[in-house]
Amino acid sequence: MRPTPLQLALQQAIAHHQAGRFAAAYPLYQQVQRQGPAMFDGWHLGGLAALQLGRLEEAASQLTRALALQPKSPVCLMRLGVVRRMRGELAQAEQVLRRAAELDPRLPEAWEHLAVVYDLSGRLPEALEAARAAARLKPDEQAAFSRVAQLVGRIQGLATSLPLLQEAVVRWPQVADTWKDLGTIQACLHEAEAALVSLDRALAIEPSFTAARLGRALALQESFCISEAVAEYEAVLRAEPAHPEAGSARLLCLNYLDTVSAEALREAHFAYGRSQVAGLPAPPVARAQVVPSGRPLRVAVVSGDFRRHAVASFFEPLLAHPRPAGIEVWLYHDHTVVDEVSRRLQGLATQWRHIAGQPNGAVEALLRSDAPDVLIDLAGHTGLNRLPLYARRVAPVQISYLGYPNTTGLTAMDYRLTDEWADPVGRTEDLHTEQLVRYAPCAWAYQPPVDAPAPALPPCASGAPVTFGSFNNPAKLSGQTLRLWARVLQAVPGSRLLLKGHGFDGAGMRDRLAVRFAAVGVDSSRVEMIDRTRSALAHLELYSRVDVALDPYPYHGTTTTCEALWMGRPVVTLTGGEHRSRVGVSLLNACGHPEWAAASEDDYVRIAAGLALDPAGLAASGQALRERMVGGPLLAHADQAARFWTAVAGCAHGSGQGKENE
Numbered sequence: 051m052r053p054t055p056l057q058l059a060l061q062q063a064i065a066h067h068q069a070g071r072f073a074a075a076y077p078l079y080q081q082v083q084r085q086g087p088a089m090f091d092g093w094h095l096g097g098l099a100a101l102q103l104g105r106l107e108e109a110a111s112q113l114t115r116a117l118a119l120q121p122k123s124p125v126c127l128m129r130l131g132v133v134r135r136m137r138g139e140l141a142q143a144e145q146v147l148r149r150a151a152e153l154d155p156r157l158p159e160a161w162e163h164l165a166v167v168y169d170l171s172g173r174l175p176e177a178l179e180a181a182r183a184a185a186r187l188k189p190d191e192q193a194a195f196s197r198v199a200q201l202v203g204r205i206q207g208l209a210t211s212l213p214l215l216q217e218a219v220v221r222w223p224q225v226a227d228t229w230k231d232l233g234t235i236q237a238c239l240h241e242a243e244a245a246l247v248s249l250d251r252a253l254a255i256e257p258s259f260t261a262a263r264l265g266r267a268l269a270l271q272e273s274f275c276i277s278e279a280v281a282e283y284e285a286v287l288r289a290e291p292a293h294p295e296a297g298s299a300r301l302l303c304l305n306y307l308d309t310v311s312a313e314a315l316r317e318a319h320f321a322y323g324r325s326q327v328a329g330l331p332a333p334p335v336a337r338a339q340v341v342p343s344g345r346p347l348r349v350a351v352v353s354g355d356f357r358r359h360a361v362a363s364f365f366e367p368l369l370a371h372p373r374p375a376g377i378e379v380w381l382y383h384d385h386t387v388v389d390e391v392s393r394r395l396q397g398l399a400t401q402w403r404h405i406a407g408q409p410n411g412a413v414e415a416l417l418r419s420d421a422p423d424v425l426i427d428l429a430g431h432t433g434l435n436r437l438p439l440y441a442r443r444v445a446p447v448q449i450s451y452l453g454y455p456n457t458t459g460l461t462a463m464d465y466r467l468t469d470e471w472a473d474p475v476g477r478t479e480d481l482h483t484e485q486l487v488r489y490a491p492c493a494w495a496y497q498p499p500v501d502a503p504a505p506a507l508p509p510c511a512s513g514a515p516v517t518f519g520s521f522n523n524p525a526k527l528s529g530q531t532l533r534l535w536a537r538v539l540q541a542v543p544g545s546r547l548l549l550k551g552h553g554f555d556g557a558g559m560r561d562r563l564a565v566r567f568a569a570v571g572v573d574s575s576r577v578e579m580i581d582r583t584r585s586a587l588a589h590l591e592l593y594s595r596v597d598v599a600l601d602p603y604p605y606h607g608t609t610t611t612c613e614a615l616w617m618g619r620p621v622v623t624l625t626g627g628e629h630r631s632r633v634g635v636s637l638l639n640a641c642g643h644p645e646w647a648a649a650s651e652d653d654y655v656r657i658a659a660g661l662a663l664d665p666a667g668l669a670a671s672g673q674a675l676r677e678r679m680v681g682g683p684l685l686a687h688a689d690q691a692a693r694f695w696t697a698v699a700g701c702a703h704g705s706g707q708g709k710e711n712e
């Protein structure tokens with residue numbers, strides 16, 4: 051029996067479709083729909099072709115017509131669910147995908163797409179349950195297995211996903227994705243050398259794999275090969291100019307380099323800001339003044355560090371003291387770890403939101419629903435920040451504070467809270483997209499650890515050789531820093547240098563740094579490197595082995611400077627012309643020792659050597675340091691909190707002084 055013209059048209063459409071010629075198949079499906087409106091395949095496969103051509107409205111219409119003919123087709127329901135999800139209709143997508151899974155629980159694609167919908171909705175436990183259902187139905191598919199591993203890591207912490215990813219590379223050794231996933235997690239867990247091996251395997255399989263290139267850049271950053279990391283991030287950006295993670299990570303790394311001028315840093319940040327708005331359908335709306343409405347001012351604060359972290363130790367004092375009447379504080383915690391610090395901060399907040407692992411779309415929807423008047427970012431270009439959301443203007447007033455030593459580069463970030471020492475009036479305004487608000491004598495409120503030991507006498511006071519120390523992030527050990535420290539060691543014969551930071555337990559890291567010190571004339575026998583300690587107490591006790599702390603340049607320390615001072619150790623810093631090189635100046639002024647801030651390299655060497663060669667003076671000043679800190683703005687928490695929240699309210703109502711002190 052010869053096929054009818056309608057059947058021939060359908061067969062031709064299917065042949066084109068199976069060959070990937072969607073544009074040729076689609077008009078034939080439309081012909082079938084006109085001539086045989088009761089033919090399910092015409093509507094179903096036509097809707098699929100429309101989906102594959104990106105014509106989502108037509109796909110939704112045609113798949114809906116198909117379901118009117120066969121309402122219990124799980125595959126058709128699944129495909130309509132994909133269309134709904136791609137159109138941003140998450141509730142409708144969930145409804146039809148759940149129906150597809152109910153009709154055919156053994157349809158893996160229904161569970162896969164349901165996992166994506168739950169993920170986009172911020173419902174990670176449900177996403178993991180759906181992903182596991184798909185993986186059980188496709189036990190030999192790498193993508194299904196990896197989706198489970200990634201969700202486990204996002205929910206339970208990255209370390210929990212490591213065994214699963216190690217299993218994946220054994221099962222699928224020729225799949226670049228498996229090595230990329232493993233290497234990226236290893237880099238995030240500070241296993242940098244292992245990460246480079248994994249990521250190089252991924253790139254050997256697929257040389258143009260951008261995600262693996264991004265992971266390799268992170269691993270180089272974690273290995274403190276900063277210039278090399280910048281080059282890799284730039285390779286990612288050449289492929290994807292608006293890539294937010296690569297863009298932010300590159301900017302963070304540029305702050306570490308002594309070869310990058312303030313002007314070059316400014317342009318790099320401004321270019322990032324332009325890249326984040328270039329793809330928006332319309333420019334973000336302008337800053338809006340918040341008009342008092344009788345309800346409290348709603349201030350939302352977003353951070354991945356509302357946990358045992360340096361940022362939390364500086365922000366908690368601002369929450370723990372009374373703020374002006376009429377201010378609500380909503381905290382949005384963006385990390386999987388929830389510890390005793392998190393719970394303490396939660397108790398101090400008006401509302402608490404846990405947004406870890408949620409995609410930007412879900413977080414944006416949540417913020418727009420919560421409708422804060424002011425949105426404060428504590429991350430800047432560090433970690434897994436949410437700056438692309440700020441670029442879209444999700445609150446009338448947006449403020450950058452605390453976690454990053456530079457501008458965000460976003461024109462939609464309205465203010466940056468700082469002080470006149472870190473950002474002298476008339477000196478740094480043109481380096482920022484934000485309006486600077488110098489709200490206090492010092493922009494920080496330090497909270498010392500409650501179990502900090504009493505300051506010990508400096509070792510040199512009992513006749514031991516002088517030991518200089520720095521417990522800063524090793525990424526800050528720029529070439530200029532090493533040359534400067536070499537001069538300090540040369541000025542004090544027999545002196546030593548004690549360094550502490552993550553990564554020093556690896557021979558590769560120690561060997562690379564020894565080579566760098568040798569290049570500036572320092573024998574490795576004079577430098578001791580210690581990896582991270584197991585507790586904060588053990589970390590602070592190490593200061594008993596240090597006589598004088600040295601600040602790196604150009605990226606000053608913050609927490610490390612405060613800790614050294616609290617443990618009775620003077621800190622010598624080199625004054626620069628921009629915020630990243632002036633934090634130490636602010637902190638030393640706050641504790642009453644501006645004389646330890648050097649105006650030049652020669653001055654730095656003179657100050658450090660002078661302190662080291664005066665053991666009695668070191669002992670006396672060290673014993674008095676805590677008392678001076680307690681009496682200064684760093685520990686005047688109630689006053690700092692009042693200044694901070696008053697400044698925030700001023701920004702909201704358009705009364706911030708910006709270029710003047712408040």
